[in-house]
Amino acid sequence: MLTVYVPYHNAKPGQTILRNEWAFNGKVVQKADPHFLRYEAATYSYEFGNADPGDFKVTIYGADPAPLGSATIHLAPVYIPPPVYIPPPVINPRPAARIDSVTICQGNLNTSNGVCATDLSSRTLTVVARFHGANSGADDADDSWELNGAQSRPRSLSPSITSTDFYHQAYGTAKETGDYKVTVFVDAYPVGAPPSAWAPLSSFVSEGITICRGTFDGSSGVCQNNRSSNLLTVVMRFHGATRQTTVRAEWSMARMVIQRRTITP
Numbered sequence: 001m002l003t004v005y006v007p008y009h010n011a012k013p014g015q016t017i018l019r020n021e022w023a024f025n026g027k028v029v030q031k032a033d034p035h036f037l038r039y040e041a042a043t044y045s046y047e048f049g050n051a052d053p054g055d056f057k058v059t060i061y062g063a064d065p066a067p068l069g070s071a072t073i074h075l076a077p078v079y080i081p082p083p084v085y086i087p088p089p090v091i092n093p094r095p096a097a098r099i100d101s102v103t104i105c106q107g108n109l110n111t112s113n114g115v116c117a118t119d120l121s122s123r124t125l126t127v128v129a130r131f132h133g134a135n136s137g138a139d140d141a142d143d144s145w146e147l148n149g150a151q152s153r154p155r156s157l158s159p160s161i162t163s164t165d166f167y168h169q170a171y172g173t174a175k176e177t178g179d180y181k182v183t184v185f186v187d188a189y190p191v192g193a194p195p196s197a198w199a200p201l202s203s204f205v206s207e208g209i210t211i212c213r214g215t216f217d218g219s220s221g222v223c224q225n226n227r228s229s230n231l232l233t234v235v236m237r238f239h240g241a242t243r244q245t246t247v248r249a250e251w252s253m254a255r256m257v258i259q260r261r262t263i264t265p
Helices: none
Strands: 002-008 017-024 027-031 042-048 054-061 067-075 098-106 124-132 141-147 150-153 166-173 179-186 196-200 205-213 232-239 247-253 256-263
Touching: 002 017, 002 054, 002 067, 017 042, 042 054, 098 179, 124 141, 124 179, 141 166, 166 179, 232 247
Parallel strands: none
Antiparallel strands: 002 042, 017 027, 017 054, 054 067, 098 124, 124 166, 141 150, 141 179, 179 196, 205 232, 247 256
């Protein structure tokens, strides 16, 4: 869009006229009708639309044939950069490896025969994934662990699969009791049927918890129950403990914790 502006003064409203004539590259392309001025002093303006690149000249005329003045402008072409080629994203094909089973055992795996020796006293959890179709040395396998629904160890980013029969990885020393879940990945894809398994860490069961006033006789298993004593003793009976089981007692009064004590193996 091009617009010509012509400020003027000493005009006779209703009698003085102005008109414009536009030329593009030396050829007249628009002649506007005469415009009678309405004010003694103001600005006369007129637009020329759809201007292509090139040389423009506008000439202003009054009542006489002779032009009152002219103005020129050169419009350069608008540079439009060539389109940038964006290659399509590379989508890695789903790996050919398929998990047949995923299990968690409490203990260590015998890598010679692929059998995990279940040991309920062990604090080591081992995931074993049996699969087929893997490319030895090319496909990567790793795992992600959760404890009670929260991530406890992110993907371990293990090296390439060296066996075409099974993948195994130890969680390490599991210090907390709860539900552990593991998902096995092959080349970043969660695979398997099922992709995860659950395993309780401990068979420890509490049979009852009581509080007595006085000391507890460990040989007879009887608490003194002396009402005049200022000593409180908690007694918990249980079974299924191991040498690694940890017991922690927390005392509170009026909903405020007043003592914490941990008994380690």
